[in-house]
Amino acid sequence: MSNSSSLSFDLKPASDLTPDDKEALRILVAAVYPPEVIDTRPVRHVTWCLPQWRLLVWDEKRLVSHIGIVIREAKLDGVLTRIGGIGGVMTSPEVRGQGYATIAIRRAAVFFDENDIAFALLVCRNNLVFFYTHLGWQAFNGTLLVEQPGGTVSFTLNKTMVLPITDKAPQKGSIDLCGLPW
Numbered sequence: 578m579s580n581s582s583s584l585s586f587d588l589k590p591a592s593d594l595t596p597d598d599k600e601a602l603r604i605l606v607a608a609v610y611p612p613e614v615i616d617t618r619p620v621r622h623v624t625w626c627l628p629q630w631r632l633l634v635w636d637e638k639r640l641v642s643h644i645g646i647v648i649r650e651a652k653l654d655g656v657l658t659r660i661g662g663i664g665g666v667m668t669s670p671e672v673r674g675q676g677y678a679t680i681a682i683r684r685a686a687v688f689f690d691e692n693d694i695a696f697a698l699l700v701c702r703n704n705l706v707f708f709y710t711h712l713g714w715q716a717f718n719g720t721l722l723v724e725q726p727g728g729t730v731s732f733t734l735n736k737t738m739v740l741p742i743t744d745k746a747p748q749k750g751s752i753d754l755c756g757l758p759w
């Protein structure tokens with residue numbers, strides 16, 4: 578971590594973002610996902626859900642990292658289960674490798690614990706499996722069902738990873754997100 582004393586965390590409902598927050602987020606998204614990167618992403622045609630909360634990591638007045646957070650009543654093998662989700666994990670390209678995403682993902686896990694979530698779920702590219710494994714996440718090798726504009730589909734473009742919170746995290750079976758993915 579560069580200088581952790583200048584770091585601050587802002588975890589707030591997405592609807593509470595100020596105009597300055599939104600502008601900082603726009604700049605971060607533009608730096609992480611320039612058009613040439615978006616054009617080559619295998620998930621570019623996926624319809625994602627909007628996060629209900631956003632975790633913003635600031636270094637002084639600069640937004641260095643972000644996580645979108647959702648809480649959803651999903652179905653695990655047909656049984657309604659309250660799960661948490663993280664998506665939109667991003668760190669500004671110039672400040673990567675300094676532990677910002679790590680600290681933000683750990684903070685999100687605390688939020689899930691406070692919100693009585695059974696387990697958390699994320700989807701990521703193959704090359705990030707090691708990164709999340711290092712943070713305690715486990716591979717989910719079952720079927721992930723998600724809603725898309727055409728109906729419910731099996732999500733296979735990315736790896737699915739789960740984190741135990743108040744209960745075990747499933748490694749197999751079927752998880753139906755009962756909505757858009759994150």
Ligand SMILES: CC(C)(COP(=O)(O)OP(=O)(O)OC[C@H]1O[C@@H](n2cnc3c(N)ncnc32)[C@H](O)[C@@H]1OP(=O)(O)O)[C@@H](O)C(=O)NCCC(=O)NCCS
Binds near residue numbers: 680704
């Ligand atoms: C993935 C990402 C959020 C990591 O942010 P970060 O703040 O640099 O992460 P941290 O500093 O906490 O952790 C870095 C660790 O992850 C590893 N890592 C980071 N990005 C990686 C990548 N793209 N591929 C493989 N490993 C990666 C580093 O090797 C490092 O490991 P170490 O701590 O053993 O040295 C950042 O690279 C990013 O914004 N990428 C583009 C957007 C993206 O892919 N988001 C993830 C969607 S699931």
